[in-house]
Amino acid sequence: MVIGGGLVGAASAWHLARAGNHVWLAEQASPGHGASGQNAGSLHFQIERRFLEREGGLGYEGEQTARLSRIAVEDWSSLETTMDIDLNIHMNGGLMVAHSAAEVELLEAKAAREQAMGLSVETIDAAEVQRRAPYLSPDILAANFMAAEGHADARIIAPTFTQAARSAGARIFTGTRITALRKHGGHFSATMESRGPAQAGGSSRPAKTETRRITAAKVLICSGIWSRQLAAMAGLHLPLFPAPLTMNVTQRRDPFLPYLIQHVGRRLSMKQASAGNVLIGGGWPSRMWRNEHEFDFTRPPALVAESLAGNLKAAVETMPGIVDFDLLRSWTGITAVTQDQLPVAGEFPAMPGLFCAAGGSAFTLGPTFARLVSRQILEQDRAEADALLSVASPARFESLNGFMGQ
Ligand SMILES: Cc1cc2nc3c(=O)[nH]c(=O)nc-3n(C[C@H](O)[C@H](O)[C@H](O)COP(=O)(O)OP(=O)(O)OC[C@H]3O[C@@H](n4cnc5c(N)ncnc54)[C@H](O)[C@@H]3O)c2cc1C
Known part of the structure; x- marks a missing residue:
């Protein structure tokens, strides 16, 4: 059962x-x-920023999840063929970007770890970032690129x-x-x-x-x-434990963004859905409703203004042109985390x-x-x-x- x-x-x-x-x-x-049905739909196989934030995050935890990610790449790559159905899966690559020298160092250490774990991740410099993704900010100093990353339609x-x-x-x-x-x-x-x-x-x-x-x-x-x-x-x-998160989506635009974009030092994920909308997330908190004694899982968490502002600021600093996109909708959802x-x-x-x-x-x-x-x-x-x-x-x-x- x-x-x-x-x-x-x-x-x-x-x-x-x-x-x-x-x-x-x-x-x-x-x-x-x-x-x-509420999530960002990111297929992120690089070691996650939340592990990098933890002491030793590049160690056991990052390593073990990298091992699972390697298998997940194969699972997602073969899913549409195995199920004989179109699932709107796009695996055109993912860029995890850095704005500071310290973040670039972290990217380099992360890529070395991932390569050792059999994940194909390269570090590219600012010029190469601009060549591949000219819509990203010229302030970005480097990025980790993984060709298998992408996104799928969570709905x-x-x-x-x-x-x-x-x-x-x-x-x-x-x-x-x-x-x-x-x-x-x-x-x-x-x-x-x-x-x-x-x-x-x-x-x-x-x-x-x-x-x-x-x-x-x-x-x-x-x-x-x-x-x-x-x-x-x-x-x-x-x-x-419940982790209440925030998501945003912009109006539709002609296809311009084939990649999943993440940030190594900021809470940010961006991707363009098949219909043209850009989804913006990255793990910004929302606020759980509470009953007398416990959290209420039956109500979508409340939006937190600081999260909305922080998420959109990170998006604009990473992709300046997004400032001209109308925000269509923001929503919240609850995911589960362990200690x-x-x-x-x-x-x-x-x-x-x-x-x-x-x-x-x-x-x-x-x-x-x-x-x-x-x-x-x-x-x-x-x-x-x-x-x-x-x-x-x-x-x-x-x-x-x-x-x-x-
Ligand atoms: C805003 C947001 C963004 C996210 N972004 C990403 C992302 O980009 N990439 C990523 O990998 N992950 C992301 N996640 C996490 C991801 O969505 C979850 O880890 C994943 O969807 C969990 O799937 P699940 O099937 O385990 O649980 P759920 O999808 O939560 O399904 C559990 C189901 O159990 C049912 N249920 C509960 N109690 C009972 C009961 N007593 N009897 C019968 N049914 C019951 C519920 O109704 C529910 O449908 C995000 C999560 C959120 C909230």
């Missing part, structure tokens, strides 16, 4: 179903309702995987929430609450809710920021049969998590999948789950 119909859940259901298994996927709303990926999973035989339940999850002996039982169809004729009577119990031999929690709640239903800790910023993917040692895949940059790495966790669930080349996902294993929370009696 798969809980969550974001990119990770839908892609996992597809892998599991096409391998001939009985798969149920429950999604509380509609496919892509969570972060998968269509989860729905497309969901449809593919359904065609492969998975049973997909949308508008269906898991409200209880327990392990009894060798199997799991879950309570599913499905909202009935809306009453016809504008009736004010609430839609009926249907409740059913299902059992499953194995369960995959891939419920984004809600994953912590699902793990708690099973009696386990999964320390994921060590690394994703969580794999089986809980404390509860065999229970798997999770959540957190991190799971748009870029989502198809890879789905493929590798599905291999763990199916016990196919398990040792290799375990080794590749070891950096993300929920085993690192065993010190917490060791206190949790079952």
